[in-house]
Amino acid sequence: MSTIYLTTPLYYVNASPHIGHSYTNVAADCLARYYRHSGNDVFFLTGTDEHGQKISQAAAAANKNPQVFVDEVVEHFESLWQLLNISHDDFIRTTQERHVHVVQAALTRLKDEGKLTREKYSGWYCTPDETFWTPQELAKEIKDEVPSNPLCPSCQRPLEAVEEEGWYLHLRDSQNWLRTFLQKNPRWIRPESRFNEIFSLLQDDLPEYLCITRPKQRVNWGIPVPFDPEYVTYVWFDALLNYLTATGYLVDQGQFEKRWPPKVQIIGKDILRHHAVYWPIMLHALGIDENNMPELIFAHGWWKIGEQKMSKSLGNIVDPNVIVTVFLKDQPFAADIYRYFLMREVSFGQDGSFSEEAIESRFAADLANDLGNLVNRTLSMLDKYCGSVIPKATFDNAADQALRDAAIALPGCFEKTIPELEFSKALEAVMRVVSQANRYIEEQMPWKLAKEESPDRLHAVLRTLTETLRVTAIMLYPFMPSVAEEIWRQLGLEKPIQTLKEAANWPGLAEGQQCVDHPVLFPRAKR
Numbered sequence: 403m404s405t406i407y408l409t410t411p412l413y414y415v416n417a418s419p420h421i422g423h424s425y426t427n428v429a430a431d432c433l434a435r436y437y438r439h440s441g442n443d444v445f446f447l448t449g450t451d452e453h454g455q456k457i458s459q460a461a462a463a464a465n466k467n468p469q470v471f472v473d474e475v476v477e478h479f480e481s482l483w484q485l486l487n488i489s490h491d492d493f494i495r496t497t498q499e500r501h502v503h504v505v506q507a508a509l510t511r512l513k514d515e516g517k518l519t520r521e522k523y524s525g526w527y528c529t530p531d532e533t534f535w536t537p538q539e540l541a542k543e544i545k546d547e548v549p550s551n552p553l554c555p556s557c558q559r560p561l562e563a564v565e566e567e568g569w570y571l572h573l574r575d576s577q578n579w580l581r582t583f584l585q586k587n588p589r590w591i592r593p594e595s596r597f598n599e600i601f602s603l604l605q606d607d608l609p610e611y612l613c614i615t616r617p618k619q620r621v622n623w624g625i626p627v628p629f630d631p632e633y634v635t636y637v638w639f640d641a642l643l644n645y646l647t648a649t650g651y652l653v654d655q656g657q658f659e660k661r662w663p664p665k666v667q668i669i670g671k672d673i674l675r676h677h678a679v680y681w682p683i684m685l686h687a688l689g690i691d692e693n694n695m696p697e698l699i700f701a702h703g704w705w706k707i708g709e710q711k712m713s714k715s716l717g718n719i720v721d722p723n724v725i726v727t728v729f730l731k732d733q734p735f736a737a738d739i740y741r742y743f744l745m746r747e748v749s750f751g752q753d754g755s756f757s758e759e760a761i762e763s764r765f766a767a768d769l770a771n772d773l774g775n776l777v778n779r780t781l782s783m784l785d786k787y788c789g790s791v792i793p794k795a796t797f798d799n800a801a802d803q804a805l806r807d808a809a810i811a812l813p814g815c816f817e818k819t820i821p822e823l824e825f826s827k828a829l830e831a832v833m834r835v836v837s838q839a840n841r842y843i844e845e846q847m848p849w850k851l852a853k854e855e856s857p858d859r860l861h862a863v864l865r866t867l868t869e870t871l872r873v874t875a876i877m878l879y880p881f882m883p884s885v886a887e888e889i890w891r892q893l894g895l896e897k898p899i900q901t902l903k904e905a906a907n908w909p910g911l912a913e914g915q916q917c918v919d920h921p922v923l924f925p926r927a928k929r
């Protein structure tokens with residue numbers, strides 16, 4: 403079985419993680435769990451970007467040696483991924499020996515094949531973004547004459563003038579190749595607006611070269627260039643190669659062939675140019691052919707805080723740890739509530755507005771009222787009327803059939819939406835079935851049926867509801883793994899949760915099976 407390889411960006415360890423970082427990892431985790439739960443072998447990679455000027459400046463400000471500094475900050479990332487139940491298979495750090503080896507081997511190979519040249523360059527550097535802007539690019543981006551103190555077109559912070567010599571990779575030589583590749587693969591970058599952005603960028607000339615080194619005397623925190631001791635590797639060239647390192651590239655050919663290429667590379671919209679222009683050109687230069695390019699680059703939107711950009715200077719950076727352990731402190735499934743909010747609130751690809759009020763109202767409407775109520779009412783009635791035993795039932799009533807049909811259509815809906823990263827659509831579909839099941843309770847009135855002489859209708863209704871809970875738990879598993887496992891446990895079922903394919907088997911519970919205690923999933927807290 404070939405592997406489904408999924409990646410997230412590597413996060414800079416100049417500071418602790420914030421909600422933006424957690425967004426990408428939660429989305430990638432939902433995708434990874436979805437694929438695993440559909441019976442696939444998955445290799446899910448995340449990690450940290452630990453070199454470059456930005457990190458060495460942060461280490462200097464903290465009065466620490468850069469390696470000591472990154473070793474400390476990386477722990478905040480690792481512990482957050484644990485808190486959020488991120489199920490990555492590998493965590494790569496760009497300071498690891500395995501990565502240094504691959505970067506140096508790739509550089510040597512490009513140099514030996516005559517694909518690198520040593521040149522002098524001058525231009526503008528954005529340290530926070532670790533991105534170089536040529537005067538031509540800058541003029542194009544700001545659509546005006548370049549002022550004497552220009553701002554970065556991407557993050558609007560002041561640029562630094564640089565003039566130095568370095569090693570270069572040809573960009574313009576590969577421009578036609580990339581344009582044709584995109585023409586042939588119009589769904590390679592998504593959403594479509596992001597594809598259009600890159601495609602139109604490629605209508606004009608790219609800068610002739612990408613400088614892939616930095617002089618040691620200016621930036622010494624980087625991977626040494628093996629054939630030129632005066633230089634270290636440019637942090638983006640170093641970081642992008644991580645996606646190859648983790649597959650076993652140049653080290654373990656069998657593993658590389660099994661893992662490569664990535665099925666989906668999830669990134670934020672601000673790092674699209676690096677992933678959709680530099681990255682394929684680097685791969686092309688390394689001899690990776692068109693049929694072996696990553697399959698999809700998906701650029702998600704940004705979370706704003708209310709209507710504001712999240713930034714250090716505005717002092718509005720949100721720490722996911724605070725949301726989960728302080729704001730949602732009375733919730734036993736706080737991390738899942740946070741995951742649900744991120745995936746349900748905005749359609750993946752669009753920008754979103756983050757606030758505690760938005761979490762609160764999404765939580766109240768969808769989770770406490772709809773899902774929590776359905777689970778609690780169903781299992782309380784099963785307890786009261788059937789001693790918590792799954793009853794025998796036939797499914798020949800139209801109302802029962804309507805709810806069953808809606809529930810067993812969910813796996814098909816997931817197959818259409820999740821590979822397209824339409825997470826909020828998939829969740830909306832699950833929650834529609836949950837609402838339908840709550841309406842079904844109101845219409846069928848099990849408390850009335852309990853007074854009738856024959857228990858058949860009561861049993862059919864309770865069985866339809868418990869089967870719906872079973873399907874709901876399976877479907878929610880990629881998004882809210884702990885909540886799904888708790889519903890599963892309350893149904894008296896053993897782990898692992900059934901696969902997405904098994905969700906459509908109806909009935910899927912064993913008659914006579916005993917359900918267990920059912921504490922409320924989402925207690926309504928007074929805040």
Ligand code: MSP
Nearest residue numbers: 411412413414422423451641642669670671704705
């Ligand atoms: N180190 C580079 C990536 C190298 S990948 C080979 C980097 N790191 S980062 O830490 O600055 O950003 C990582 C990711 O966080 C980016 O995908 C970025 O889009 C995302 N986000 C940063 N702020 C964000 C929001 N406010 N909202 C959503 N995502 C945001 O870039």
